[in-house]
Amino acid sequence: MNRQLPLSRRSFLLTVGAAGAGLTLGFKAQAADPAQPPSPFQAYLRISPDSTVTILSAHMDMGQGIYSGIALLVAEELDLDPAAIAVEGAWGNPKLYGNLAWGGVAQGTGGSTAMKSSFQRYRMAGAAARAMLVEAASQAWRVSPHLVRVEHGMVIGPKGRKASIGPFAEAAAAQPVPAEPRLKSPTEWRLIGKEGFRRLDSAAKSTGRQIYTADLRLPGMLTAVLARPPLFGATVKSFDATAAKKVPGVVEVATTSRGVAVIATDTWTAIKGRQALSVEWDQTHAETRGSAQLWAEYRRLAGESTPAPIAASRGNPDQALKRAVARIDATYEFPYLAHAAMEPLNAVAARTGDMIEVWGGHQMPDLYRALAAKAAGVAPESVRLHVMMTGGGFGRRAVADGDVVVEAVECAKAIGWRAPVKVQWTREDDMTGGRYRPMMLHKVAAGIGLDGQPLGWRHRIVGQSIGAGTPFEKMLVHDGVDHTSVEGVSDSPYAPADFHCDLISPKVGVPVLWWRSVGHTHTAFVTETLIDEMAVLAGKDPLAYRRALLAAHPRHLAVLDLVAAKAGWGEKLPPGRFRGLAVHQSFGSVVAQVAEIVLDGKGGFKVIRVVCAVDCGLAVQPDQIRAQMEGGIGFGLGAALNGRITLTDGRVDQTNFNGYEVLRLDEMPVIEVHIVPSAAPPTGVGEPGVPPIAPAVANALAAATGKRTRTLPLRS
Amino acid sequence: MRLTVNGVTHQVEAAADTPLLWVLRDHLGLTGTKYGCGAAQCGACLIQLDGKPAMACATPLSAAEGRAITTIEGISGRVAQAVTAAWTELDVPQCGYCQSGQVMAAMTLLTDNPKPTDAQIDDALSGHLCRCATYQRIRAGIHAAARKLGA
Numbered sequence: 001m002n003r004q005l006p007l008s009r010r011s012f013l014l015t016v017g018a019a020g021a022g023l024t025l026g027f028k029a030q031a032a033d034p035a036q037p038p039s040p041f042q043a044y045l046r047i048s049p050d051s052t053v054t055i056l057s058a059h060m061d062m063g064q065g066i067y068s069g070i071a072l073l074v075a076e077e078l079d080l081d082p083a084a085i086a087v088e089g090a091w092g093n094p095k096l097y098g099n100l101a102w103g104g105v106a107q108g109t110g111g112s113t114a115m116k117s118s119f120q121r122y123r124m125a126g127a128a129a130r131a132m133l134v135e136a137a138s139q140a141w142r143v144s145p146h147l148v149r150v151e152h153g154m155v156i157g158p159k160g161r162k163a164s165i166g167p168f169a170e171a172a173a174a175q176p177v178p179a180e181p182r183l184k185s186p187t188e189w190r191l192i193g194k195e196g197f198r199r200l201d202s203a204a205k206s207t208g209r210q211i212y213t214a215d216l217r218l219p220g221m222l223t224a225v226l227a228r229p230p231l232f233g234a235t236v237k238s239f240d241a242t243a244a245k246k247v248p249g250v251v252e253v254a255t256t257s258r259g260v261a262v263i264a265t266d267t268w269t270a271i272k273g274r275q276a277l278s279v280e281w282d283q284t285h286a287e288t289r290g291s292a293q294l295w296a297e298y299r300r301l302a303g304e305s306t307p308a309p310i311a312a313s314r315g316n317p318d319q320a321l322k323r324a325v326a327r328i329d330a331t332y333e334f335p336y337l338a339h340a341a342m343e344p345l346n347a348v349a350a351r352t353g354d355m356i357e358v359w360g361g362h363q364m365p366d367l368y369r370a371l372a373a374k375a376a377g378v379a380p381e382s383v384r385l386h387v388m389m390t391g392g393g394f395g396r397r398a399v400a401d402g403d404v405v406v407e408a409v410e411c412a413k414a415i416g417w418r419a420p421v422k423v424q425w426t427r428e429d430d431m432t433g434g435r436y437r438p439m440m441l442h443k444v445a446a447g448i449g450l451d452g453q454p455l456g457w458r459h460r461i462v463g464q465s466i467g468a469g470t471p472f473e474k475m476l477v478h479d480g481v482d483h484t485s486v487e488g489v490s491d492s493p494y495a496p497a498d499f500h501c502d503l504i505s506p507k508v509g510v511p512v513l514w515w516r517s518v519g520h521t522h523t524a525f526v527t528e529t530l531i532d533e534m535a536v537l538a539g540k541d542p543l544a545y546r547r548a549l550l551a552a553h554p555r556h557l558a559v560l561d562l563v564a565a566k567a568g569w570g571e572k573l574p575p576g577r578f579r580g581l582a583v584h585q586s587f588g589s590v591v592a593q594v595a596e597i598v599l600d601g602k603g604g605f606k607v608i609r610v611v612c613a614v615d616c617g618l619a620v621q622p623d624q625i626r627a628q629m630e631g632g633i634g635f636g637l638g639a640a641l642n643g644r645i646t647l648t649d650g651r652v653d654q655t656n657f658n659g660y661e662v663l664r665l666d667e668m669p670v671i672e673v674h675i676v677p678s679a680a681p682p683t684g685v686g687e688p689g690v691p692p693i694a695p696a697v698a699n700a701l702a703a704a705t706g707k708r709t710r711t712l713p714l715r716s
Numbered sequence: 717m718r719l720t721v722n723g724v725t726h727q728v729e730a731a732a733d734t735p736l737l738w739v740l741r742d743h744l745g746l747t748g749t750k751y752g753c754g755a756a757q758c759g760a761c762l763i764q765l766d767g768k769p770a771m772a773c774a775t776p777l778s779a780a781e782g783r784a785i786t787t788i789e790g791i792s793g794r795v796a797q798a799v800t801a802a803w804t805e806l807d808v809p810q811c812g813y814c815q816s817g818q819v820m821a822a823m824t825l826l827t828d829n830p831k832p833t834d835a836q837i838d839d840a841l842s843g844h845l846c847r848c849a850t851y852q853r854i855r856a857g858i859h860a861a862a863r864k865l866g867a
Contacts, residue, residue: 063848208749342845426754631850632849656757666839
């Protein structure tokens with residue numbers, strides 16, 4: 001995730017093509033066939049004659065604000081008026097929209113990479129467009145291009161000449177594309193790194209006008225809900241649709257590869273139809289174990305001395321542990337977690353002429369296009385996607401088998417494409433439908449030497465692989481180790497010279513998936529509470545202890561020093577209040593947090609204040625970095641306090657928000673976010689705010705009670 | 717059945733037990749009111765019935781007949797303006813899916829209590845889930861709207 005951007009400025013080859021009357025601008029990677037004509041999709045921005053600018057975003061916006069972030073980058077170079085900007089989701093050409101943080105081979109949003117992938121690409125698009133507009137205007141006005149500039153959405157020339165950009169768009173499109181457009185130098189920036197650029201979507205989202213997939217209304221559209229297997233791995237044996245079809249408004253009951261679909265004129269009718277449906281399930285291959293059995297199995301696996309795939313190994317930890325003056329032997333347990341985005345999963349499919357159209361939260365458009373094509377029985381070129389603004393993701397909209405996308409296509413196909421079909425998951429479907437953050441167990445033996453420092457560390461992790469058996473396996477799993485199971489431990493900056501980390505990935509029928517900050521959701525908890533415990537054993541201040549161990553990690557030191565100063569670390573707190581500290585690197589960013597808790601005197605506690613310091617490279621849009629840290633802390637805190645999905649005999653116990661408790665407003669602490677100044681390329685912010693909060697709170701609790709909580713959620 | 721929504725009367729053909737949420741969204745195309753849980757647990761579907769807050773997912777169509785229904789599309793007046801302006805100025809929304817309900821709840825609170833404390837905000841809005849956890853800005857947005865209204 002920390003690779004350099006593979007495409008430098010020089011490796012770009014620019015292509016340009018006119019779409020309609022406006023300027024369309026795209027870049028092609030040099031590896032692409034230069035003879036291939038640019039399609040209307042090979043574009044990053046379009047300028048229409050009325051001067052509105054539509055920016056095509058390579059990344060889906062699920063709330064993280066990347067549409068506004070990309071708009072800011074273009075606006076900086078093209079000097080646009082933000083009010084004139086619209087942003088649409090792009091798709092259809094990985095050569096144009098491939099995620100550069102993933103090598104540029106596939107389009108996708110995830111791993112907190114959107115700004116990293118976009119920073120150069122979209123500034124280049126804006127700069128090239130500006131140069132071409134200047135050229136076009138200078139020709140029209142018969143003046144030297146050096147005398148023409150673009151400012152606040154206007155083209156300005158000598159002798160008071162001034163015009164909107166729109167009228168020049170068509171002539172600009174005919175200009176040669178500059179081989180290397182001049183980017184503004186940082187001293188010229190008016191928007192990047194500055195306060196004041198607001199999100200483009202706040203007004204629509206504050207007045208109910210924002211359209212999500214759930215809100216799509218197409219002529220004649222039907223809505224489907226599916227009866228899915230009650231146990232993971234069960235399949236349909238038979239069903240009786242007689243009663244369901246008697247519900248007025250139920251149009252069709254159809255078999256799909258994912259369950260039985262009840263297709264109706266509206267959502268409520270489909271739900272009622274599903275209630276009337278009777279399905280017999282074949283449970284031969286179903287997962288029937290409950291959480292208790294799974295934990296027993298995980299504990300057994302953790303204790304086995306049999307060799308396991310090795311994530312990291314050096315020195316001789318067993319020998320070192322014998323020299324330790326103190327040691328910690330601990331087991332940590334983390335439950336399954338649901339994403340529970342506010343917009344339950346959905347997608348819409350329709351046939352328009354020869355094209356299959358699919359609307360949805362298309363987090364991985366290339367993959368979803370291929371999956372939709374396969375389900376529809378057409379060529380990928382016959383599938384058109386519409387990337388919708390999405391009501392939360394947290395990882396759930398990036399799935400290898402395209403779940404709801406394929407369901408929508410199968411349902412529309414099942415009725416002979418005679419109407420568009422929306423598949424809507426209910427909250428219960430969403431909560432019980434799997435794809436959870438895996439249950440994880442860590443078993444650790446760590447020693448402390450005479451100098452108080454870590455000496456010998458053995459670490460076994462047990463938990464399902466997210467990557468195994470998916471198209472991502474090659475990228476994620478190496479020599480039996482899924483990187484997403486061990487990230488944050490295998491590469492821990494605290495690990496001493498004698499260190500061993502291995503991994504057992506049991507096969508369980510419960511589907512698992514990345515969940516905001518992925519492996520760091522559990523690895524940060526273990527490393528940061530363990531190091532805190534070592535500090536206490538060594539008689540050191542937790543901040544000073546970390547600083548000493550991280551002496552060779554300047555970014556860690558910087559966030560620690562900043563958070564300590566802002567939180568007043570070391571200052572006396574009122575009675576009943578305690579602090580905890582954590583620092584963790586993920587997705588290229590380093591985040592430190594100090595959590596302050598207050599005991600309620602009845603054995604409970606509340607988190608009342610969190611101070612956060614983040615180094616995410618150049619802070620392109622500071623207020624949105626703060627927003628992502630605030631949200632990440634709230635998301636992680638909810639899970640740390642109360643979040644868990646459990647199973648009984650293979651069935652998920654929690655079906656709605658009354659069983660699966662997420663953070664509510666009354667538990668939201670006051671959060672202060674401080675950003676470390678940096679000129680380095682931007683790194684992630686969507687996920688890195690999550691990992692430190694659970695250990696920071698657990699460390700505060702330990703400071704308060706003297707006891708370590710090693711099982712999440714903390715209030716279990 | 718006749719329904720009056722945002723001052724407009726509609727004739728609706730739907731079973732009497734249909735939750736008002738789905739009538740608003742699927743029959744009348746008023747999609748600003750959101751489906752989040754269907755069980756009055758998340759607050760995304762908050763509307764007003766005769767000026768009083770109600771969860772549309774837990775209100776059967778039969779209970780809404782003959783009453784004045786206000787959805788996010790129909791809010792107006794000083795409080796509505798103050799809240800939506802504060803929300804926009806502070807960039808409260810992230811994914812935004814829950815924000816119709818948050819805005820409606822903030823309006824209800826500010827109508828009853830023009831200058832709420834943090835504790836009163838917590839009490840009034842803790843039934844409204846936001847998975848993006850924009851809660852800090854929701855609190856700030858309510859205070860900002862209160863200042864606008866007090867000015």
